Amino acid sequence: MADDGRAKRLKSSQDGGVAEVAELRARVAELESVITKLKLDNLQHIAALKSENEQLRRGRREEGSHEVLPVATLVITAVDLSRVDKSIVTLISSFLDSSNELLNLALTCKSFGWRQPMSTPNWSLVEEVARQAVFSRATEEEMGCLPQYVRGTATWLSILHRYEHLLIFDVLLGGYIEHRNGDKTAVCAKGEDYRDSVAVSGSYVMSSGAHYAEFLITGTSPCIGIVRPMPGLDAGAYQENFHLLDNRFYTDFLAQRTDDWGNSDVHACEYFCDDGGMRWTDWHDNRFDDEWEGRESCQSGDTFGMLLNLEEGTLTVYKNNRRLGVMMDGLSGPYCWYVSLYKSQTVTGTVSIKRGALPDFDGATRT
Known part of the structure; x- marks a missing residue:
């Protein structure tokens, strides 16, 4: 009786296992079907996206769909400049x-x-x-x-x-001056000590109106001023010590006189940076004025300005954009800018020239 019971239980257990396996197989088959369907749906979705993307690329509109923006493309067009x-x-x-x-x-x-x-x-x-x-x-x-x-x-x-390049030192007089590194807007002393030479902006002749120039002083104490234009003067003939207030040369200078010089007897006028004094000449005699109203020295690093107003006949000077005063009046006829340099054992340097903003005659700067 006991053996029969065990046989019945074994058979029942075997039948249950077969049913469970059959159920698992059915479940696997169902899952595989779902997976296959998902793959198919996914492939269809990808295909639809590709189709839509192609439509966007072509900028076409399909029936029943919204308007799509065309893809921007670069178009290169040749332009005939002769028609512009x-x-x-x-x-x-x-x-x-x-x-x-x-x-x-x-x-x-x-x-x-x-x-x-x-x-x-x-x-x-x-x-x-x-x-x-x-x-x-x-x-x-x-x-x-x-x-x-x-x-x-x-x-x-x-x-x-x-x-x-309107303001340049294109005329060098004397053998002790040269352009700095070939730059014609700047000159420096050379050679022996205590020998004067002069640089003139000879191509810029001021005969009317107002003119303003600035001079940057570096390591020297020059004389800066105005002089009559003398285009016929042979610069090569003056290769030694030279100064425009040297009476040895006055006959040569006066030989260059023209009717354009007018009635003014001020043929050269200069400001001495070392002490602020003023000197001028009619190329007969020299005059000095160490007590003029704006006397003040200029040192290395200062910017010295000169305003020549030929409507009023005045020469006004500035230091670092500050008006010092009228240094000379009674001017008429044409003038050029110039600087006079010398070198000593302790003093040498350069002076450069440039155009500056034209100041108003009351000392303010025009905008």
């Missing part, structure tokens, strides 16, 4: 800041640098920009100091370059 209005190109070119930049533009393309057959004066585009730059920047007084345009001789580009 010349005034527009001229305006754009005017933003170039210097004559050197305009020269580079002219060398870049023959259309910019060659003469334009359709223009009345037959100027190139670069020449027209240079001409406009000169007339827009230069004052009436500065225009009088610039070379005149002459076809085949002076170009507007060269005139603009001259305007950009």
Whole structure:
């Protein structure tokens, strides 16, 4: 009886195990079906996304769908510059800041640098920009100091370059002075000690209006002033000690006189930076005034300014943008800027010249 019971239980257990296995297999089959369906759905979704993306790329609109934005593409279009209005190109070119930049533009393309057959004066585009730059920047007084345009001789580009370098020391008198590192806006003493020489801004002749220049003093005590233009003076003949208030040369200087000099007998007038004194000459006698109203010395590192007002006939001086006073009056006729330098055992240095903002005659600076 006991053995029969065990046999029945074993058979029942075996039947239950078979049923459980069958159930697990059914469950696995169901899961595999779900997975297959998910994979199919996923593939269909991917295909739909690809199709939609392709439609977006082509920028097409399908029936019943929202409008889609087309994908932006870069389109390169060739422009024929000959069809662009010349005034527009001229305006754009005017933003170039210097004559050197305009020269580079002219060398870049023959259309910019060659003469334009359709223009009345037959100027190139670069020449027209240079001409406009000169007339827009230069004052009436500065225009009088610039070379005149002459076809085949002076170009507007060269005139603009001259305007950009309006104040230079282009005349050296005496054998003890030289340009600093080839820079014509700065001079320094050389050679023996206690030998004077002079540098003149001879190409900038001031004959009317108001003119202002600044001189930066470095390690020296120069004389700075105005002198009559003497273009016929042979600078090569003066290779020793030289000064514009040296009576040995007065006959040579007076031989350069022209009717333009007018009635004023002030032919050279200078400020001595060491003590602030003033000296002037009619090239017969020398006069000194150590007590003029604004007497004050200038030292190394100072910026000394001179305002020549030929409407009022006055020479006013400034130190570091501060007005010292009127140093000379009764001036008329043409003048040039100059500096006189000497070197000692303890004093040497340079003086540079540049244009400055024109002050008002009451001492304020114009804006």
